[in-house]
Every structure is written in structure tokens, then in C-alpha cells.
Amino acid sequence: MKDRTSRAYNIADLREMARRRLPKGLFEFVxxxxxxxVSWRNNRTAFERIKFRPRTLVDVSGRTQQVTLFGKTHTxxxxxxxxxxxxxxxxxGEIALARAARQAGIPFTLATGSMTAMEKVAEQAGGTLWFQxxxxxDRSLSHRLVQRALAAGFEALIxxxxxxVSANREYNLRNGFTIPFSFTRRNVTDVLMHPRWLLGVLTRYLVTMGMPRYENYPSEIKYKVTARPMGRSQMKNDSLNWEDLRQLRKLWPHTLLVKGVLHPQDATLAVDCGADxxxxxxxxxxxxxxxxSPIEVLPEIVDAVGSRITVLVDSGFRRGSDVVKGLALGAHAVLIGRGTLYGIAAGGEAGAARALAIFREEIDRVMALLGCRSVAELGADYLSRPEPAWQSAAPAHSALRLLDTARTAAEI
Ligand SMILES: Cc1cc2nc3c(=O)[nH]c(=O)nc-3n(C[C@H](O)[C@H](O)[C@H](O)COP(=O)(O)O)c2cc1C
Known part of the structure; x- marks a missing residue:
């Protein structure tokens, strides 16, 4: 039987399939x-403000979208x-994603909070594996994860x-989608109304290993999604600082990446701490x-550190054209979050493969229509984009403030 996700023509189609398949609480969580x-919407609209300036009559018949990251070439x-x-x-789902990534010739990143143990992903999927x-x-617990990732053969630590601190996602509370799961009439009805998910996902866990758990957590704190986290050792870490990064640099001999940077000075500090x-x-x-939005600050960060370390970007990339814009603004590659998640929710490994195929076809088409033969050729010259609002507005704003101060002084 033909995989149903082959009828998805873009990431939005996969998203719609995922929406139908998942309980509402879980879909909204993703x-x-x-x-x-505001940021979530702006991550998409920021791309609309950037336009292409294509070149023409370029022979693009031999074009390629290959890139080399940390010494390895990816398709x-x-x-x-x-x-x-x-x-x-x-x-x-982590194994499904990792297999699709290996098949497509790209890296897969396994999250700390995944439901499948890192050793199992490495053994059953292989490919280029990064660990987040x-x-x-309690730093020692995290350092133990680092040692496990090293032993399991992960090539990069993110x-x-x-x-x-934890984000304020109010819709999760409204939907009763919290961890630990608490069973309410609303979310139980939600699950019962999505039998494909109930049978295909939850029941499969229940009959094989019980309630899904955070399989990477050290055994003394490993808990099920229905259980209450065990005290402060597992809370978010509000004391994390640059010294932690220096320490990780000493522990981790391979590629080290810092995820969640939006300021050029932080990117420079990451370089100073030895990040790759x-x-x-x-x-x-x-x-x-x-x-x-990352795409808005990417050029500043590339200016600050792009010649010394690798700059990757994510958030809001749903089209090949978005990826090409990111590359033209200096990113070495783009990370995809929800795009492939919609894929696995809609159809497991085949769905993730479909998401990646959509990106590949779209990137290829955009490069051809831009008159660009390789990622190395892409640059800001292919784009037309507005000045970031805060840069053009800032001087006027400060001038107005000065004027106000002068007026107030005069009035006094
Ligand atoms: C459901 C979900 C779970 C996520 N979990 C993590 C995580 O455990 N660790 C992490 O660094 N980022 C996590 N992220 C963020 C992604 O790594 C990535 O930054 C983001 O999804 C990129 O934006 P996009 O979804 O618009 O592509 C998560 C994102 C989603 C949607």
C-alpha cells in the first residue's frame, strides 16, 4: 500500500495530517x-520580508545542495x-526520525528528553548522530549523559x-497536557477521539514497556510521563553559565555546539569557550x-563569528525557500524542528522521509530558479531585505527621547 504521506505536497499538508492524527493537546504542544x-508568528513572517533577486542565464544543470559540516559531507x-x-x-519516533535522516544523508539530533534511549537509537538507526x-x-547527572553519548558514538554535543526556566505555554494547561500527565475528562476524551494514536502509539508502549519514560535520564531519576519529576535535580537550570560550557569543552572531545544564541556577543563568548x-x-x-526571529539576527552573528566557527540556524523554516534564505544570509546549514515532527506524526519514518524529500525538492527548485549552482555560491546578493526595524528606528527613537528631555528641562 502506498504511504499516505506521499499525498502531502508541502510541509503544511503534513501538518494537517498530523493535526488529524494526534490528540489536540499533543498537537498543540508540538x-x-x-x-x-508573537515570536512564533514572526518566525514565519520574517521570511516574507526577505525577497529573492534571481540571476538569469546561468547554466544550473550541474547544481548541488551538498554541504560539509565538521569535516563530513551531507547531501x-x-x-x-x-x-x-x-x-x-x-x-x-526518535528511531523513525534518525533512520529517515540517515537515508537522506543528513545529521539527526537526539534530545535529552527523548522517549528512546540514545544507545538504542545509535544501534538501530546509525547515521550521523548528534546529542542535545x-x-x-545537579551537573554530575548531565555529565554522565555526556559520557554515555560519547560511548554510544554520537559525533556532536549540542x-x-x-x-x-520553563516557558509559559498556557494552552498546555488549558488542554490538560502537562508533564506529569494528569487524567482529566477533557484529555481522556481527546485521546479516545484519536484511536489511531491511542492504538498505534500509546497502546504499543503500554504493552511493550509501560508508560513512556525519559529513557536517557540516569536510572535513579528516570520517570514516566505520568510521574512527578523527582525534585530539584531535574528542574530547568537557572544557574547555567559560561563556566559550564568551558567544563563541557573539557569533557567532550568532539564537535561542541551552543544552541539558542540570538546575540552576536554571546556567539563570540561561545567561540572564546572553545565551541565549534x-x-x-x-x-x-x-x-x-x-x-x-533568528533569521533577523543571523547576519550580525555571521559577521561576528562566521569566519571562525560554524553557524547553524533554526526556527520557522517550513519551505526550501526559507532554507535558501538562511544559507544566503550566511548560515552553514539549517535545523528543522516541526517540519519533520509533522512528518513522523503523519506517517512515522515514511512521513519524516517525505518531509525531507519536500525540503530537498524545494531547495533544488529555488536554487535553479535563482541561478545558483551550489550552497557556496549563495550570498546576500541574491536577496533584497529591509533594514531590521530596530536598527533604522533606534536613532530616531533616541533623538526623540533627547528632544523630550530637553523640552522637559526647558519647561522646568
Ligand atoms: C515539540 C518540540 C520539542 C522540542 N524539544 C526540544 C528539546 O528537547 N531541546 C532543544 O534544544 N530544543 C527543543 N525544541 C526546539 C527545536 O530544537 C528547534 O529549535 C525548533 O523546533 C525549531 O523551530 P521549528 O520547529 O519552527 O523548525 C523542541 C521543539 C518542538 C517543536
Whole structure:
């Protein structure tokens, strides 16, 4: 039987399939932003403000979208971003994502908060594997994860630094979608109304290993999604600082990346601490509402550190054209979060493969229509974009403030 996701012609189609398949609480957990969702919306509209300036009569028949990241060549300029709940969207969804990534010739990042153990992903999927680390207040627990990732053969460590405290996602509370899960009439009805998810995902876990758990957590604190986290050792880490990064640099001998950077000075500090790259990200608009869109600050960050380390970017990339814009603004590659999550929610590994195929076809078409033969050729010259609003507005704003102060002084 033909995979149903082959009828998805773009990422929005996959999103719609995911919406139908998942309980509403779970879909919104994946799909939405935080608070008033200003950053989440801006992550998409920021792309609309950037236009292409194509060149013509260029022979693009030999074009390629290959990129080299940390000494390895990949067939496409994208990687799969870490997403903690992939295993709730599809049974062992992390393995499905990693296999699709290997098949497509791109890296896959496994999140600390995944439902499948890192050793199992390495064994059953293979490919280029990166591991994302959340640092707990008890650093020694996180350092143990680092050692496990090293032993399991992960090639890069991604330290996420944009979540000092938990985000305020009010819709999760309304939907009763909290961790620990609490069973309410509303969310039980929600689950019962989505039998494909109930049977294909939850029931499969229940009959094989019981309630899904955070399988990467050290055994003494490993808990099920229905259980209450065990005290402060597992809370978000509001004391994380640059010294932690220096320490991780000593522990981790391979590629070290810092994820969640939006300021050029932080990118420079990451270089000073020995990082091999930064990921310019606002966590897909899921953490600090009102944070700038990564695509808006990418050029400044590339200017600051792009010649010394690798600059990756994510948040809001849903089309090949978005990816090409990111590359033209200096990113070495783009991470995809929800795009491939919609894919696995809609159809497991085949759905993730479909999402990646959509990106590949779209990137290829845009490059051809732009008159561009390789990622190395892409540059800001292919784009037309407005001055970032705060740069053009700032002088006028400060001038007005000065005028106000002068007026007030005169009135006194
Ligand atoms: C459901 C979900 C779970 C996520 N979990 C994590 C995580 O555990 N660690 C992390 O660093 N980022 C996490 N992210 C953020 C992604 O890595 C990435 O920054 C973001 O999804 C990119 O934006 P996009 O979804 O618009 O592509 C998560 C994102 C989603 C949608």
C-alpha cells in the first residue's frame, strides 16, 4: 500500500495530517509557541520580508545542495533539530526520525528528553548522530549523559542554553497536557477521539514497556510521563553559565555546539569557550515570547563569528525557500524542528522521509530558479531585505527621547 504521506505536497499538508492524527493537546504542544505567540508568528513572517533577486542565464544543470559540516559531507544543507517528545508522536519516533535522516544523508539530533534511549537509537538507526544536552542543576547527572553519548558514538554535543526556566505555554494547561500527565475528562476524551494514536502509539508502549519514560535520564531519576519529576535535580537550570560550557569543552572531545544564541556577543563568548559552532535559535518561538526571529539576527552573528566557527540556524523554516534564505544570509546549514515532527506524526519514518524529500525538492527548485549552482555560491546578493526595524528606528527613537528631555528641562 502506498504511504499516505506521499499525498502531502508541502510541509503544511503534513501538518494537517498530523493535526488529524494526534490528540489536540499533543498537537498543540508540538505546533504552538508561548504566551501571545508573537515570536512564533514572526518566525514565519520574517521570511516574507526577505525577497529573492534571481540571476538569469546561468547554466544550473550541474547544481548541488551538498554541504560539509565538521569535516563530513551531507547531501542536503539541513539537519534534524532535537525535539523532546518525538517518541510521543509515533512509537519510537526518535528511531523513525534518525533512520529517515540517515537515508537522506543528513545529521539527526537526539534530545535529552527523548522517549528512546540514545544507545538504542545509535544501534538501530546509525547515521550521523548528534546529542542535545539539557544541563540539570545537579551537573554530575548531565555529565554522565555526556559520557554515555560519547560511548554510544554520537559525533556532536549540542548544549541548549535558552531555557533557564520553563516557558509559559498556557494552552498546555488549558488542554490538560502537562508533564506529569494528569487524567482529566477533557484529555481522556481527546485521546479516545484519536484511536489511531491511542492504538498505534500509546497502546504499543503500554504493552511493550509501560508508560513512556525519559529513557536517557540516569536510572535513579528516570520517570514516566505520568510521574512527578523527582525534585530539584531535574528542574530547568537557572544557574547555567559560561563556566559550564568551558567544563563541557573539557569533557567532550568532539564537535561542541551552543544552541539558542540570538546575540552576536554571546556567539563570540561561545567561540572564546572553545565551541565549534552556534545554533541561532529562538526554540521555534517556544520559550521567550517577543524574542527576535533568528533569521533577523543571523547576519550580525555571521559577521561576528562566521569566519571562525560554524553557524547553524533554526526556527520557522517550513519551505526550501526559507532554507535558501538562511544559507544566503550566511548560515552553514539549517535545523528543522516541526517540519519533520509533522512528518513522523503523519506517517512515522515514511512521513519524516517525505518531509525531507519536500525540503530537498524545494531547495533544488529555488536554487535553479535563482541561478545558483551550489550552497557556496549563495550570498546576500541574491536577496533584497529591509533594514531590521530596530536598527533604522533606534536613532530616531533616541533623538526623540533627547528632544523630550530637553523640552522637559526647558519647561522646568
Ligand atoms: C515539540 C518540540 C520539542 C522540542 N524539544 C526540544 C528539546 O528537547 N531541546 C532543544 O534544544 N530544543 C527543543 N525544541 C526546539 C527545536 O530544537 C528547534 O529549535 C525548533 O523546533 C525549531 O523551530 P521549528 O520547529 O519552527 O523548525 C523542541 C521543539 C518542538 C517543536
Amino acid at each position: 505546533d504552538r509557541g508561548t504566551e501571545d505567540e 542536503m544543507p539541513i539537519a534534524i533539530a532535537p525535539t523532546g517528545t518525538a517518541g510521543l508522536l509515533w512509537h519510537e 544536552l539539557y544541563m540539570w542543576p 548544549v541548549t542554553v535558552d531555557g533557564a 559552532g552556534v545554533i541561532v535559535s529562538n526554540h521555534g518561538g517556544r520559550n521567550l515570547d517577543g524574542a527576535v
